[in-house]
Amino acid sequence: MIRSAVTVSLVAEAQGGPFVFWYDLQAAAAQASRLGFDAIEIFPPGPEAIPAHAVTQLTSGLDLAVAAVGTGAGWVKHKLHLCQPEKSQRDAAKLFIRSMIEAAAAIGAPAIIGSMQGRWDAAVDRKTAVSYLLEGLEELGEFAEKNGQILIYEPLNRYETNLATTLRAASELLAPLSTKNVKLLADLFHMNIEETDLAVAIRTASDTIGHVHFVDSNRRAAGMGHMDYGPIAAALQEIKYDRYLSAEALALPDSVTAAEQTIHTFQKYFPR
Incomplete structure (x- = not known):
């Protein structure tokens, strides 16, 4: 069964970013429950902010x-990512992500690597x-598996990374990995920029x-832009997707x- 979720950011440095609720985890959770969401997705500044x-x-x-739990504070707060030139920086990035994987697993959730993936440059x-x-x-996929969770890797649009920007490119990038515990995040906002057909991309990526x-085409809440959700919903149901649709929206x-x-x-596209 496909389930609903809504994001809450606890990171001051991310102010203005695409998160629905901000700063007050208790109030955000209460609102999410009142509105009928199944879950929350948390974007914390570090593991200490989400005690199990x-x-x-x-x-x-x-x-x-x-x-899910986002690791993006490692970039926006600490300026760490996995492609930095210095080994000490990459090691610090991995250490931060490992700490987030552990904290997320302790509350029954996977961790997401988005902005912490980094980019190539001069x-x-x-x-x-x-x-x-x-x-x-x-390394991190294996560590997540030991903690009983998948690790989620997010292809971003061309303005946020120059590594993998489509689901196909991300699948090809991950193909050499020995671990099969790294799965993809299909972000409809990024996909709207990069994919030629969102439903086809979802079907092609399928079990990954x-x-x-x-989220909608303008990064506002679903239904506040021009996204056509009918084909997307059909594709997700066709591939038997049974995890969360989480609102990472402004x-x-x-x-x-x-x-x-x-x-x-x-509820319109995924009625119970």
């Missing part, structure tokens, strides 16, 4: 799960950057998809309205 006992007590009391050419990224994903960001015009619009659109 407190988060589990909060979510279980509201009949919610944690869909200091690190493409071939070297890809080798660094694969080295990191190999481990998470979906449910809090416009405000958090509650964005969340209400998201759950309305979700």
